[in-house]
Amino acid sequence: MATPVKVYGPPLSTAVCRVVACLLEKDVEFQLISLNMAKGDHKKPDFLKIQPFGQVPAFQDEKISLFESRAICRYVCENYPEKGNKGLFGTNPLAKASIDQWLEAEGQSFNPPSSALVFQLALAPRMNIKQDEGVIKQNEEKLAKVLDVYEKRLGESRFLAGDEFSLADLSHLPNAHYLVNATDRGEILTSRDNVGRWWGEISNRDSWKKVVDMQKQQHSP
């Protein structure tokens, strides 16, 4: 039996969840080694050896040590093509190109404003950091424009890259989940017909439900 792969980082981290969701979709056994970021675990020398930027997640299997959640997800899909959801990263070059396109759109267009909102609305209060209304407004406007594009796309296509759920949709789950469940701005997603329909489908996947359970188990009030 293969050794479980290792993922380093706290289960509440959006980027860590991106990787965990992918491993669950692909049915790849893993061990989650949590880090206490409040205590600065991610800036200690031992961790910096495997992630020199001091960010989470980091990933290790028998062959490689990797960082950057979207790179890790691509590697998991390519290294385990026959396991779990075989089509997660496409089964031909054109399908893969479309998935890469929407994975990049997530990273470049959806992630920045949604991360800023998640930080301001869900995390800052927990950390006793004052919210910045200007930043919130600016990022709400930015995210609304991005979601207008998604609304049109998802009216033409069941999932972002095509007819099947892919890594591109998966990559949106962590931030979208926080927006819908940990802030009062969830309707930015749920009030749009097509985006709302898509969100309902992707967040109901067994793999994502398992990630949410894992987060609940770890969350200490």
Added chain:
Amino acid sequence: MVVKVYGSVKAACPQRVLACLLEKGVEFEIVQVDLDEGEHKRPEFLLRQPFGQVPVIEDGDFKLFESRAIIRYYAAKYVNQGPNLLGNTLEEKALVDQWLEVEAHNLNDLAFNLVLQLVILPRMGQRSDTALVHNLEQKLEAVLNIYEQRLSKSNYLAGDSFTLADLSHLPALRYLMNEAGMAHLVTQRKHVNAWWDKISSRPAWKKLASLAH
């Protein structure tokens, strides 16, 4: 069939794609999109690229946007033509992806915002924010310190050969070092400087620079 690249030869993201096509010896045609005139925000263009950004490619019926998706596609399609920009094993390819993501998420925004402050705003007759510039520069120094560490152990970012990971850095670093006057960020770091010299001396990049600047 010639690949049509919509964008400006002077803009960083189209340059990422053009550099890749030149490396791989893939014939292309640049279809100018007038960003100053707002052509990229007009309905006809939005049909090609719904976010209103450049580049977007058309290869017969096949269309694709997002420069890093486009370069991954062509590097894979023409893996046996020209230099291999993807690595030879799955592990090497994973490192290429890793450093492509680092460029996209840890370096690009800092570089872009510095160029915005130091080059674009002044051109538009607007004042730049000195405190912001200082802050961005400090953050970029910290990132490049990590690159220095990496490149002291490895000739190129993902290993022994030039790959998409290195290529992806060319446009922004060139703007930073030239128009933005931030060459010291590179030249003061021994290994980053040696790496920059190697990657910016490649014939494909020189060809693109002559087309653009």
